[in-house]
Amino acid sequence: MCFFEESMDKALQRRRTVEHELRLALGREEFEVVYQPQYNLASEEQCGSEALIRWHHPVHGKIAPGHFISVAEETGLIVPIGEWVLRRACFDAVTWPEHLTVAVNLSPAQFRDSDIAETVADILHETGLPAQRLELEITENLLINDTEEVLSKLNRLRELGVKIAMDDFGTGYSSLSYLARFPFSKIKIDRQFIRNMTRDPAMRAIVKTIIALGKSLDVTITAEGVETPEQAQMLRKFGCSQVQGFLYGHPEAAEKHAKQKPASSGKITPIRPARSSAA
Numbered sequence: 213m214c215f216f217e218e219s220m221d222k223a224l225q226r227r228r229t230v231e232h233e234l235r236l237a238l239g240r241e242e243f244e245v246v247y248q249p250q251y252n253l254a255s256e257e258q259c260g261s262e263a264l265i266r267w268h269h270p271v272h273g274k275i276a277p278g279h280f281i282s283v284a285e286e287t288g289l290i291v292p293i294g295e296w297v298l299r300r301a302c303f304d305a306v307t308w309p310e311h312l313t314v315a316v317n318l319s320p321a322q323f324r325d326s327d328i329a330e331t332v333a334d335i336l337h338e339t340g341l342p343a344q345r346l347e348l349e350i351t352e353n354l355l356i357n358d359t360e361e362v363l364s365k366l367n368r369l370r371e372l373g374v375k376i377a378m379d380d381f382g383t384g385y386s387s388l389s390y391l392a393r394f395p396f397s398k399i400k401i402d403r404q405f406i407r408n409m410t411r412d413p414a415m416r417a418i419v420k421t422i423i424a425l426g427k428s429l430d431v432t433i434t435a436e437g438v439e440t441p442e443q444a445q446m447l448r449k450f451g452c453s454q455v456q457g458f459l460y461g462h463p464e465a466a467e468k469h470a471k472q473k474p475a476s477s478g479k480i481t482p483i484r485p486a487r488s489s490a491a
Contacts, residue, residue, distance in 0.1 A: 246463035250456045260313035263301035290319045302339040304466035315347040320354045329368035343373030403437025
């Protein structure tokens, strides 16, 4: 026996509406990829950018990822959306200066429902982007279940030459054990630690420890959510490698990063909706 509340029905209806609108958005190509720059903290020169998806709804305008990504993951739509973002990011990055990398987030569903290594290999071949310029970001949630299978797929990706980064480090449960089992190229410190470190000694100690850990493992450390000069100064003092945040740039269209030359002539294949995995 369970109690029914009107709010439960409203939440379900809202979820169904978002799913329906997402399927329409796939066919109407309402998505856009924008890029937030990442900077080398020592040289203060840009070293890459992170690809971020945006949804431009014809009626509701810009919809934040937080309002639709979870629904996309629950329904399986994140697989075609994620593949489209990866392809778009690689096509765009080909037009950038050769020293710039592009980072793309991968969903656990992309590991569970597809051969992610084959997909990445095909996209790199299709776009012509050198593998070493592509960085794939995963979270600890991916490693909670089916760890051996996930690690096998991550190793196949590493064999392609792409870099693997652990995103939102410090927010999960077994970060250190994962670092011991898989050689990540980069660790990204979650923005909540950066936001509070200037006024909270405990947060400051955590950030300093993560940076020291990265140095001992010879892993690049990127601090996310850097918004003030005080934060940047503290990270520089701690020896942080890279920074990303509003202090260094807001997410912008690909043209802001491109060379002054015609963009790639490769045609982007429209997203094709996948069958829902929801009941």
